[in-house]
Amino acid sequence: MKNPSASMLVIGDEILSGRTRESNMHFLAIELSKVGIDLKEIRIVKDYRPAIISAVRKLSTSFDYVFTSGGIGPTHDDITSECMAEAFNCKIDINIDAKKILEEYYLGLGKDLNSARLRMARIPEGAKLIKNSVSAAPGFSIENVHVMAGVPKIFQAMVLSILKTLKRGRPNISKTLKLLLAEGDIADLLKKTVADYPNLSIGSYPFVKSGKYGVDIVINGDSSELIDQFISTLESKIKKLKGEDLT
Amino acid sequence: MKNPSASMLVIGDEILSGRTRESNMHFLAIELSKVGIDLKEIRIVKDYRPAIISAVRKLSTSFDYVFTSGGIGPTHDDITSECMAEAFNCKIDINIDAKKILEEYYLGLGKDLNSARLRMARIPEGAKLIKNSVSAAPGFSIENVHVMAGVPKIFQAMVLSILKTLKRGRPNISKTLKLLLAEGDIADLLKKTVADYPNLSIGSYPFVKSGKYGVDIVINGDSSELIDQFISTLESKIKKLKGEDLT
Incomplete structure (x- = not known):
């Protein structure tokens, strides 16, 4: 069974x-x-109504989940x-539960x-609140869209809280093979090896460190055994190539 | 006259x-x-043909410039x-100038x-090369899309080189008014002041530092005088409010 898909929408001029x-x-x-x-796609848009509305509609129909931050x-x-509210054609008004949360919080702070x-209690009708353990004002879920704050500490708390409630898939396993070789020297060999492992997702990321070229081969998949098998196959091919071509 | 608009397309599973x-x-x-x-929008997509092609087509028709990184x-x-090449329905083949650049570079390194x-010399027909002062393999511009490497050092060199050739607008001027007040205490007053300055773009960014609440009011525009005028208006309104409500 395929893992659920997701996208993120970041909202903010800053x-x-x-x-x-x-x-x-x-x-x-x-x-x-x-x-x-x-996570298949991320979009970042300005604090501009048409941009936000059109992006959330598109992402909501394209992916199982949408996570937004900001605004x-x-x-x-x-x-x-x-x-x-506009994107999903529903009304928006003060949510009684959200208002109660804010009243208690600001009462505790001695603030009005x-x-x-109170605007922060305005929530689209039918949406479900997401708890904000940092500064009270809640996020909310509407359809498959989870709307959260942009302040990192609050965003993180909200993500951890909402993830508990969502359908999950098989966790991704990622391993990295670090090679002190130029990417171009192994690209052909890598390509051929990759073709034999259609169930793995393999990326090649060159780096330069202390003046030396290297490349991280990153292997993602849901089977640790299969990843290890790929790594040892690639390593032995590289050893052979080194013996022949590279010194 | 309006400034040119731009978007960025980041390509990469990583x-x-x-x-x-x-x-x-x-x-x-x-x-x-x-x-x-x-810069109006950023999209991040996977190393997946349909995602890349559909994003670049959409961004290319929506904005004056598109800048891509990666892949x-x-x-x-x-x-x-x-x-x-596929997005713009044109052929792709070894570009003679790009091949020459790579030949010289790898000859200098004593590499094959x-x-x-050689794949890095495959460039869509009609595209114009973007110089890579770090590791030779060029980027390219096709229509209004500027295609650059993902490695930050190379990306940065390519951006600086391509920006010299593009039509520019009036540089954005940004000033920040830092207030040690809770955002919610000045939100109403801020909203009213903002309404009087339709030519400025004003954001409000709360922060917590050493346990104290504060807010950065960030004002963007193309007139330094107008921004200063907004700041002094807002400051005097806040002083008045403080005298009345906040202690």
């Missing part, structure tokens, strides 16, 4: 302007890999919740639940 | 699997911002050049220009 270095997608990629959900705070540039903060 | 932290988009975002080209090396998983390395 990434596209270069002000902020995006730091949520790496975390999400690793967590999804652990639970056997295949659910109290300020004028936080428009994600409104866009989700003013109209700006 | 980002989506979580193996590698993406590190080119931040560089590109900053460089584009300097020369007045507005132009010598190994089996480097399929970007073939995909670009084998069939795998």
